[in-house]
Amino acid sequence: MDCGDVYLDGVRLTGLSDSDRTLFRRRKIGFIFQFFNLIPTLTVWENLILPLELNNRLDAAGTKRANDLLDMVGLAGREKTYPDRLSGGEQQRVAIARALVHDPGLVLADEPTGNLDNETGQQVLALLDRLTRQAGKNLILVTHSTEAAAYADRIFALREGRLTRLDKKE
Numbered sequence: 001m002d003c004g005d006v007y008l009d010g011v012r013l014t015g016l017s018d019s020d021r022t023l024f025r026r027r028k029i030g031f032i033f034q035f036f037n038l039i040p041t042l043t044v045w046e047n048l049i050l051p052l053e054l055n056n057r058l059d060a061a062g063t064k065r066a067n068d069l070l071d072m073v074g075l076a077g078r079e080k081t082y083p084d085r086l087s088g089g090e091q092q093r094v095a096i097a098r099a100l101v102h103d104p105g106l107v108l109a110d111e112p113t114g115n116l117d118n119e120t121g122q123q124v125l126a127l128l129d130r131l132t133r134q135a136g137k138n139l140i141l142v143t144h145s146t147e148a149a150a151y152a153d154r155i156f157a158l159r160e161g162r163l164t165r166l167d168k169k170e
Helices: 018-028 044-054 060-072 088-100 118-134
Strands: 029-032 106-110 138-142 155-159 162-166
Touching: 018 029, 029 088, 044 060, 044 088, 060 088, 060 118, 088 106, 088 118, 118 138
Parallel strands: 029 106, 106 138
Antiparallel strands: 155 162
16 A cells, blocks of 8 residues: 555645645654754854744743753753764764754654764763654654664564564564
8 A cells, every 4th residue: 555644633634735734744743853953053052942932832832841851961061062073973862952942742863873973872862762652753764773673662673675673673
């Protein structure tokens, strides 16, 4: 089967216009990319609050949430730092905080540890797992890493165009 409708939070996404889909993504989904996608001319703080600004939610509650997340990812005090002055692990932690700051119901992570060494990757995965579970968020993680997949409650594989559920080994 290669057709159908996609619903998220009770909204039929396939029925939305391009601009409505863009607004829906901006409000309801957090994205974490393999290459971090931090804006190099913005500081850590400016990168972090960008989703709040785009959603007109940069108020006292949003600012507190941003500060709390920055503390949770271990980067309090680095607000004025530019991305090129951060390690890969620190950049990915900013990206995780940015994906969560606007309180999305769904977080999509594309190979979030692909550009990190093994130890830093494990730390980032543990942080991502803790922050999304703690906040009651849904996380869809795309990865080739069996170590990353081990964090999942359910594991699926895409093989020859077919999505199959794999049994998780206990």
